[in-house]
Amino acid sequence: MKLENPDYQIIGGGLIGLSTAYALQKQGASVRVVEARENVALETSFANAGMVHASLCDPWNGPGVGRQMLGSLLGRPSPMTLSMRAFPGMLGPDMLRWGLKFLKHSTSINHWNATKTNYALAHYSMAKISKWREELDIDDDYTGKGLLKIFREAQAFEESVALTSKLQTIGLKAKTLSGTQAAQIEPALGPIAGDLVGAIYYPDDYKADAYNYCTALARTILKQGGEIVTDRPASALIQGADKTIGVSTKMGDLLARTTIIASGARSADLLRPLGIRLPVRPVKGYSLTFLDMAFLNKGGPKLPVVDDGLHCAVTPLHGALRIAGTAEITGFDTSMTTKRLSPLLEMLRDVYPKLAENLTLKDAQTWHGFRPVSADGMPFIGTLCPGLAINTGHGHMGWTLSAGSGVLLADLLLGKRPKIDPAPFKARRP
Numbered sequence: 001m002k003l004e005n006p007d008y009q010i011i012g013g014g015l016i017g018l019s020t021a022y023a024l025q026k027q028g029a030s031v032r033v034v035e036a037r038e039n040v041a042l043e044t045s046f047a048n049a050g051m052v053h054a055s056l057c058d059p060w061n062g063p064g065v066g067r068q069m070l071g072s073l074l075g076r077p078s079p080m081t082l083s084m085r086a087f088p089g090m091l092g093p094d095m096l097r098w099g100l101k102f103l104k105h106s107t108s109i110n111h112w113n114a115t116k117t118n119y120a121l122a123h124y125s126m127a128k129i130s131k132w133r134e135e136l137d138i139d140d141d142y143t144g145k146g147l148l149k150i151f152r153e154a155q156a157f158e159e160s161v162a163l164t165s166k167l168q169t170i171g172l173k174a175k176t177l178s179g180t181q182a183a184q185i186e187p188a189l190g191p192i193a194g195d196l197v198g199a200i201y202y203p204d205d206y207k208a209d210a211y212n213y214c215t216a217l218a219r220t221i222l223k224q225g226g227e228i229v230t231d232r233p234a235s236a237l238i239q240g241a242d243k244t245i246g247v248s249t250k251m252g253d254l255l256a257r258t259t260i261i262a263s264g265a266r267s268a269d270l271l272r273p274l275g276i277r278l279p280v281r282p283v284k285g286y287s288l289t290f291l292d293m294a295f296l297n298k299g300g301p302k303l304p305v306v307d308d309g310l311h312c313a314v315t316p317l318h319g320a321l322r323i324a325g326t327a328e329i330t331g332f333d334t335s336m337t338t339k340r341l342s343p344l345l346e347m348l349r350d351v352y353p354k355l356a357e358n359l360t361l362k363d364a365q366t367w368h369g370f371r372p373v374s375a376d377g378m379p380f381i382g383t384l385c386p387g388l389a390i391n392t393g394h395g396h397m398g399w400t401l402s403a404g405s406g407v408l409l410a411d412l413l414l415g416k417r418p419k420i421d422p423a424p425f426k427a428r429r430p
């Protein structure tokens with residue numbers, strides 16, 4: 001439905017923008033989603049690892065991240081790599097400011113505070129996703145049944161068990177296992193059970209297809225009288241006498257009572273001309289999806305598995321097998337070279353050697369996405385100035401945090417008392 005001047009227009013039709021629109025609509029507001037691409041959810045929400053995982057709520061800038069990133073420049077293996085290709089952009093003031101803040105927040109205390117905060121939002125969000133799943137006409141291959149994290153090094157296992165124990169004190173459910181016990185829960189891990197020093201099982205986490213979930217949200221928003229305009233990049237915010245009144249696009253202005261930026265890794269772009277320097281930058285990841293894996297129906301993997309040592313996740317989805325991972329700070333570099341993709345195939349061989357035996361990159365659908373990573377590891381959710389709000393910076397957790405973030409912002413904008421503390425997610429924070 002075409003709307004003249006809706007209550008809210010959301011810039012960005014990914015997991016966060018659509019969840020925000022749906023949450024607002026459910027509370028009676030009129031909504032328009034403005035999307036740059038030809039359809040919704042074609043950027044970072046398209047082929048992610050497909051895991052809803054409160055267990056992985058710790059930000060990536062933990063203690064020691066600076067050393068790891070510098071080491072990556074020298075070719076040492078690291079969960080997060082800094083690419084030389086990022087350097088022209090790195091020298092820009094925004095990237096430099098983000099990088100310094102990212103490092104500043106990597107102290108133990110900041111990291112734990114952000115982890116706790118993200119856990120609260122993740123827990124809340126997962127309850128909302130479950131409720132919405134009942135309302136939406138959706139096929140996101142949800143089967144429940146948990147997530148396994150497997151370990152090959154004793155120190156990493158001990159550190160993860162320690163963090164998990166802290167999270168258990170605030171509600172996370174988890175069970176520590178041996179490699180053999182992990183293979184009892186996921187028999188497809190049998191061939192590598194002997195290589196594992198241990199595993200952790202998180203029964204409340206699960207796999208589900210983010211893209212199908214997004215398209216179900218979009219269908220419902222339209223059915224309920226909302227508007228979704230595609231192929232329409234917003235080029236600038238329009239300022240009225242004392243507030244933001246809309247956005248300009250190549251096909252004319254789009255006005256609304258309040259505009260919400262949910263443009264993922266691109267969220268900082270529209271704010272820069274207002275002098276607002278949002279510390280959210282892209283961290284690139286990749287996925288390979290192998291379709292028609294007939295074996296998935298005959299004793300193939302059933303659960304999502306995160307391999308801590310290899311820094312990858314393997315998820316069976318809709319009869320396909322997806323491997324996702326890598327975290328590169330390389331600006332908005334869209335290249336997808338064999339050099340970048342081959343390591344993912346190698347990782348798949350390390351997790352499921354038999355299944356991956358005859359697979360090549362040619363058998364895979366390849367994809368990359370830019371995680372919108374905030375410098376302090378928590379999303380920005382709230383009002384920035386009159387007529388303008390944001391919901392972005394969800395990093396590696398956007399699927400998990402989507403519904404909770406949407407409802408939190410909707411409550412704040414509609415003057416309702418939020419069910420979780422909004423203070424740590426404030427739109428403007430140092």
Ligand SMILES: Cc1cc2nc3c(=O)[nH]c(=O)nc-3n(C[C@H](O)[C@H](O)[C@H](O)COP(=O)(O)OP(=O)(O)OC[C@H]3O[C@@H](n4cnc5c(N)ncnc54)[C@H](O)[C@@H]3O)c2cc1C
Nearest residue numbers: 012014015016036044045049051234264285397398399400
């Ligand atoms: C490899 C990988 C694996 C991941 N796995 C998981 C996982 O298992 N679980 C999890 O919780 N999270 C995961 N994530 C993170 C998650 O995918 C992201 O946090 C989430 O997709 C971000 O959603 P978003 O809506 O903020 O951004 P996006 O999905 O990128 O949506 C933003 C939208 O805004 C649009 N846009 C941008 N600029 C404009 C403009 N000017 N005008 C109009 N539209 C605009 C874009 O086209 C895009 O559609 C993963 C990410 C990656 C890269």
